Amino acid sequence: MLCDLAELFKLFGDSTRCKILYVLSEGECSVSDIADVLSMTQSAISHQLRLLRQSRLVRCHRIGKTMLYALADEHVQTILKMGMDHISE
Amino acid sequence: MLCDLAELFKLFGDSTRCKILYVLSEGECSVSDIADVLSMTQSAISHQLRLLRQSRLVRCHRIGKTMLYALADEHVQTILKMGMDHISE
DNA sequence: TAAACACATGAACAATTATTCATATGAAAG
DNA sequence: CTTTCATATGAATAATTGTTCATGTGTTTA
Numbered sequence: 001m002l003c004d005l006a007e008l009f010k011l012f013g014d015s016t017r018c019k020i021l022y023v024l025s026e027g028e029c030s031v032s033d034i035a036d037v038l039s040m041t042q043s044a045i046s047h048q049l050r051l052l053r054q055s056r057l058v059r060c061h062r063i064g065k066t067m068l069y070a071l072a073d074e075h076v077q078t079i080l081k082m083g084m085d086h087i088s089e
Numbered sequence: 090m091l092c093d094l095a096e097l098f099k100l101f102g103d104s105t106r107c108k109i110l111y112v113l114s115e116g117e118c119s120v121s122d123i124a125d126v127l128s129m130t131q132s133a134i135s136h137q138l139r140l141l142r143q144s145r146l147v148r149c150h151r152i153g154k155t156m157l158y159a160l161a162d163e164h165v166q167t168i169l170k171m172g173m174d175h176i177s178e
Numbered sequence: 179t180a181a182a183c184a185c186a187t188g189a190a191c192a193a194t195t196a197t198t199c200a201t202a203t204g205a206a207a208g
Numbered sequence: 209c210t211t212t213c214a215t216a217t218g219a220a221t222a223a224t225t226g227t228t229c230a231t232g233t234g235t236t237t238a
């Protein structure tokens with residue numbers, strides 16, 4: 001149980017993944033757009049998206065050739081916001 | 090900013106530290122008591138407590154020979170609880 | 179069907195990090 | 209003052225993990 005909790009927080013505990021989640025908190029986005037915004041390779045982003053997908057923190061659906069990613073639910077956004085609150089205190 | 094956020098979550102993203110924080114959420118505790126509860130060495134616990142202290146997630150004060158640790162503020166407990174809520178859904 | 183585009187993924191490397199072992203510090207008891 | 213108890217810490221090791229490179233899969237367009 002507490003191990004599962006650690007696994008959850010571990011996903012938020014990487015700056016790349018935090019940035020991805022933040023970008024997605026502003027709306028759906030494709031893989032290459034995320035890569036552009038973060039100035040990182042498509043591969044690096046795709047690898048991280050896979051982890052986020054596997055833990056159901058993001059969901060995705062295909063539109064033609066592109067995949068659109070989004071936050072899985074409100075919970076993820078809440079965790080992000082609450083972390084930010086803690087930072088800026 | 091998002092990097093600071095990742096650094097914060099990184100601290101929750103380790104099962105040992107999660108367990109330590111959980112134990113402390115039930116009240117003040119000494120280093121050796123934490124080590125006993127988690128069946129880990131005093132040294133391992135002490136190293137982790139140092140990280141938690143440096144990030145002000147826990148505070149401590151000395152009573153004689155023993156050091157009593159506690160959660161730094163309500164915020165830490167809230168983060169823990171919110172993570173748990175997410176797990177059990 | 180072949181080429182182009184968007185994304186996924188396996189393997190390898192580099193960097194980070196949790197634990198152990200040995201030892202140091204600091205307080206209390208004798 | 210010396211010993212003992214509780215904790216802290218430096219160095220080393222082992223394990224985890226993020227990124228890169230090369231390549232594979234799936235979809236559209238010519």
